[in-house]
Amino acid sequence: MSRQTRRTGTFLVTREHKRFVEFANAVRRNATIGLCHGRAGVGKTLSARRYANWDLIEPLITTWGRREDSDKKVYAASSRARTLFYTPPVGGSISALRKDIQPFIMRLCVCIDSYGNPKWAERPLTPLGLIELVIIDEAERLTMTGLEFLRDQFDRSDAGLILIGMPGIEKRMSKYPQLYSRIGFVHEYPPLSKDEMQFVLQRQWRKWGFGQDDADFTDDRVAAAIIRLTAGNFRLLQRLFMQIERIARINEMAAITEDVVEAAAQTLVIGNAN
Secondary structure (H helix, E strand, O other), rough: OOOOOOOOOOOOOOOOHHHHHHHHHHHHHHHEEEEEEEOOOOOEEEEHHHOOOOOOOOHHHHHHOOOOOOOOHHHHHHHHEEEEOOOOOOOOOOOHHHHHHHHHHHHHHHHHHOOOOOHHOOOOOOOOOOOEEEEHHHEHHEHHHHHHHHHHHHOOOOEEEEEEEEOOOHHOOOOOOOOOOEEEEEEEEEOHHHHHHHHHHHHHHHHHHOOOOOOHHHHHHHHHHHHHHHHHHHHHHHHHHHHHHHHHHHHHHHHHHHHHHHHHHHHHOOOOOO
């Protein structure tokens, strides 16, 4: 039986994702440290996982059992990305990082090497081997010793390091001069713009089998209600879509109305998006 790939929902290549890719490529190419910050739910984690091909790679390096024919596509994805994605536990200490990250590094390098394009001889033997970029999500969870461990791995490797967190992470990292002085790039991941929201809505309308008509006052009010409620928060938008679809299906509705959107919103915990 093939391993199950984790699904994070339909991925939309937004302008902000493209900017994240440019940022990650720059960090990787320059073998430096980058900080990425943005409010919860805007899409930072989704973009990072997508960049690392992590939905495909993670099941294999987590279970690490008997090899299967389906693993070949994981080897290919690993060789293309050469990126490790990791979310530390709360209070991520040096012992927790060593326990988690080092086996992942070894397994990911084996996957890269198994693709049939080994390059060990082309790179010096370093703690990260064939890996060219490490992405740490929710970096606020790291303790000072955990950060020092990562800095040491970075210093002894020809690879890039990205720390992802909430707004204010740059100020926190400034308290650690040895790490902060190595930061080469800082990237803000903003919410979806109004134009991108309209693009996402049109795509979702087609998925539901409806056509969004710009000249239809009802459609315009529905779109305005969704934009107002989610304020460009991608995670909240996805959750709202799920509830809208559920309510419309239960009530056998042939169109999405503003009342459906409001009813869906009432099932969610929606705080102040500003």
